[in-house]
Amino acid sequence: MNCTEKDVQLLQLAYYFISDCQYQFISLREAQDEIWLGNPKHPEYPVIRLSQTRLSTVFFDKTRILKIHQSIRNLFRRNCDLLDIHISDEAVQDQEEQIDLVTISPQTVSDPQLTAVFPGLDHAVQPIQDPQQEYNKITQKLAELQRQRAQSPQAKSPLAPPKATMILMGICLVIYLLSVVFSWMFRELGGSGEVSVSVAILLGGYYKAFVVGAHEYWRWLTSAFVHVDLWHLLMNMMALYNMGMLCEKLMGVRNYLIILFGSILFGSAFVFLGSGNVVAMGISGGLYGLLAAFLVYGIQTRILFQPQLRTQFLLILISLMPGVSLAAHFGGFVGGLLISVVLTRNDSWAQLRKNTMVALCVAVAFLGLKTVQPQARELDTIYPGTDRMVVEMLKDLHLDFYGDHLSKKMVETYVGSSL
Structure with missing residues (x-):
């Protein structure tokens, strides 16, 4: 598999939210070039979408994105906007309704106030020297993190007695x-x-x-x-x-x-x-x-x-x-x-x-x-x-x-x- 720098950075960002902010992967069959994360207990952003596409794709793909977001927030019983983070150094010119658009790169976060909500977010994405090697490392870290969570007492009884x-x-x-x-x-x-x-x-x-x-x-x-x-x-x-x-x-x-x-x-x-x-x-x-x-x-x-x-x-x-x-x-x-x-x-x-x-x-x-x-x-x-x-x-x-x-x-x- 040929990996690009953005592939690795997308996983770096996902690892940050999962390890530091207690988010979980949300599996979607139709998701491509994107990762959906959920944390129903987060006060501001229970649903996050991570993408490596350009900001312009959101305009053309908005209906699909909002449909997925609607389904997840109904499951979480939360009324909230979607935090949509793109691996890019583009400047965010216009925001979409119900979607908070943010771009992030090793150098910048387009919305500096977001680092107050997610401390350390500005260091989550790092420059990549060898994409394939870094990809193998980050996937191993994610697999180990998922394994540890699967062995935790909470994970062993996901359906607690009502x-x-x-x-x-x-x-x-x-x-x-x-x-x-x-x-x-x-x-x-x-x-x-x-x-x-x-x-x-x-x-x-x-x-x-x-x-x-x-x-x-x-x-x-x-x-x-x-x-x-x-x-x-x-x-x-x-x-x-x-x-x-x-x-x-x-x-x-x-x-x-x-x-x-x-x-x-x-x-x-x-x-x-x-x-x-x-x-x-x-x-x-x-x-x-x-x-x-x-x-x-x-x-x-x-x-x-x-x-x-x-x-x-x-x-x-x-x-x-x-x-x-x-x-x-x-x-x-x-x-x-x-x-x-x-x-x-x-x-x-x-x-x-x-x-x-x-x-x-x-x-x-x-x-x-x-x-x-x-x-x-x-x-x-x-x-x-x-x-x-x-x-x-x-x-x-x-x-x-x-x-x-x-x-x-x-x-x-x-x-x-x-x-």
């Missing part, structure tokens, strides 16, 4: 263990199925009678963490872990939790409006919201086309099991879809984001109005035996005040019911 997801899974596990204990404690109150249903309600499961009669709308959220069947718990936790591993890393904890909880509420609202006096539990509505969010993110950044991510993405589908609420799944998917589009940062999606925000507000208003209408609050069936069992459990747990409150509210509700 902390927020692990906490959510811990809550679900604790509630399941409580359900096992309570089912054993109250086993003499009735059959195993009746006791399990009553325990689920006791622990925060969705029960329309209590939502309507006692205004316990908090059950729309808490029901997601209630599982009284071991198989149901295992399937949902497996799906939650796989989606959490992806979504926490790609979307950030804040957006991940907003989408998850928003989807759970949407799913519960759909159950409230589309089902009768049922008991519902499980986090599958939130899982389908994450499914929709990952679809949106995958389309936006095109990472969905990576086989490894597609495999993890498909694992969420195992939560579609017989006996679980399809209304919660559909509602969660709709909620996750709307919320995730609103949370995107893709500039080309600005109009879509505005339209989706309007759609989200309309959907929330519509669901809210439908929820307070008398026909939506009617109970198709009542289960006084279940109510009495829950109240008895509460009194056995010395929560008489709550049990008396529920008894009073349900009597008032049933007296006014047409049933």
